[in-house]
Amino acid sequence: MRRIESDLPCLDSEGKGHGPAIQPVLRLLKSRENSTRWNANYRGALASAVANRQWPQERCAKAGYAEHSKCLLCLHAAGDTDANRSSPSVPTGTGRHRPSRCEGGMARRRCPMAWKAMPRTVR
Numbered sequence: 516m517r518r519i520e521s522d523l524p525c526l527d528s529e530g531k532g533h534g535p536a537i538q539p540v541l542r543l544l545k546s547r548e549n550s551t552r553w554n555a556n557y558r559g560a561l562a563s564a565v566a567n568r569q570w571p572q573e574r575c576a577k578a579g580y581a582e583h584s585k586c587l588l589c590l591h592a593a594g595d596t597d598a599n600r601s602s603p604s605v606p607t608g609t610g611r612h613r614p615s616r617c618e619g620g621m622a623r624r625r626c627p628m629a630w631k632a633m634p635r636t637v638r
């Protein structure tokens with residue numbers, strides 16, 4: 516637990532060395548709620564994130580599995596060019612970017628039909 520705390524400082528116990536505050540996450544994973552607000556799909560996504568099974572573009576690039584680290588949705592919107600692949604104005608595809616800041620991801624949530632119209636390589 517202390518290793519998790521040192522790897523993810525945002526989860527630390529304010530320097531007390533108690534490890535990350537994992538109880539709220541465990542409560543969500545054990546929940547039986549089945550609504551639009553919280554359901555098995557969200558539990559699966561949370562379990563995947565907690566187990567570090569997510570491979571956002573930045574992680575793929577660092578591991579040598581991708582040519583660049585830019586968010587694929589944002590790069591698609593800006594135009595996939597060599598200049599945009601190295602431009603600081605195109606966001607990096609991190610685990611935090613897509614669910615919270617990505618305009619492409621927000622467009623997907625607002626309009627699923629637009630999401631389906633995007634090239635499969637971007638999704």
Ligand SMILES: [Zn+2]
Binds near residue numbers: 612
């Ligand atoms: Zn994005």
